[in-house]
Amino acid sequence: MKAVKLQTTTLSGTDGPHLLILGGVHGDEFESMAAIRRLRDRVDPDALQGRLTLIPVVNEAAYRRGQRTSEDGLDLARTCPGNPTGSITERIACAVSQKIEEANxxxxxxxxxxxxxCYPLAGYMLHPDTAVLEAQRRMARVFNLPIVWGTSSHLDGRTLSVARDARIPAIYTEWMGGGQCDPQGVTRYMEGCLNVMAELGMIDRPRPVSRIEYFVEDAREHSGHLQLNYPAPFSGFFEPAVRLKDRVKPGDLLGVVTDPLGDRREEVRSVQSGIVLCLRVYNRILEGESAAAVLEG
Ligand SMILES: [Zn+2]
Structure with missing residues (x-):
């Protein structure tokens, strides 16, 4: 069994913290990959305090297929800390988990x-250690996306779970999607990373003017588990009835799933009050796949 070697760039400056930035944990998420490459070109090691480790495409096996997951079908963000002798996703999970444990x-x-x-957000787990939690809040705020979202610390299998267990402050981000690589997302991701580096004392950079619109912390058990939300009642064609960021309340129509002739038609209705955080844009949907997610509040 061949161990996985992640394609990694390391920029080393003087003494300081070690920041790890990951992209492409899912193989069809492109802003992250482009932003990390731009960040590498932007950061001057001579002006860097600490060490920056960059992995633009963690899940190369999935990326090569142009899919979210590799051929074993496992979600890398549910497979950490993985298994060094397991399937390809389990081995990638093992390799990336080791990288996380080496970082600060x-x-x-x-x-x-x-x-x-997904409406752009920076998220983190509500870590029981207040020092870790406070560092995560600072990182998420200065990343400067419209939503800052703290969620349950009980979710496992993720890069953030590995960081949680090692008491390493960690955030994740979301920016749109739909198989695009939004240039604005690339820029905002690169700037967000630079803002966090400045917050950690790794570079000099003025604090940004805040663009945060919502700050939500939700400690309920499954908060933050987006894939559980609004599963399709059967495999069919999903037509959304809302747009991203629309405000909804219980009973509001989120969309409709139909069969090929439109004879069978089932509505997906909100059971929450809040804003539409994620919305399916690839209309073909399989039974149980998520049609939308609502951020409560
Ligand atoms: Zn992802």
Whole structure:
């Protein structure tokens, strides 16, 4: 069994913290990959305090297929800390988990992938250690996306779970998706990473003017588990009835799933009050796949 070697760039400056930035944990999330390459060209090692480790495409096996997951079908963000002698995703999970444990801070950049759009957010786990939690709040705030979202610390299998267990402050981000690589997302991701580096004392950079619109902390058990939300009642064609960031309340129509002739038609209605955080944009949907997610509040 061949161990996985992640394609990694390391920029080393003087003494300081070690920040790890991950992209492409899912193989169809492109802003992260482009942003990390731009960040590498932007950061001057001579002006860097600390060490920056960059992995633009963590899940190369999935990226080569142009899919969220590799051929074993496992979600890398549910497979950490993995298994060195397991399937390809389990071995990638093992390799990336080792990288996380070597770092002092983690940023994991995501997007909605081919199937979904997500309103831009920076998220973190509500860590029981207040020093870790406070560092995560600072990182998420200065990353400066519209939503800052703290969620349950009980979710496992993620890069953030590995960081949680090692008490390494960690955030993840989302930016749109739909199989695009939004240039604005690339810029905002690169700037967000630079803002976090400045917050950690790694570079000099003025604090940004805040663009945060919502700050939500939700400690409920499954908060932050986006894939559980609004599963399709059967495999069919999903037509959304809302747009991203629309405000909804219980009973509001989120969309409709139909069969090929439109004879069978089932509505997906909100059971929450809040804003539409994620919305399916790839209309073909399989039974149980998420049609949308609502950020409560
Ligand atoms: Zn992702």
């Amino acid at each position: 801070y983690l940023i994991d950049l995501h997007s909605g992938g081919i199937a979904m759009h």
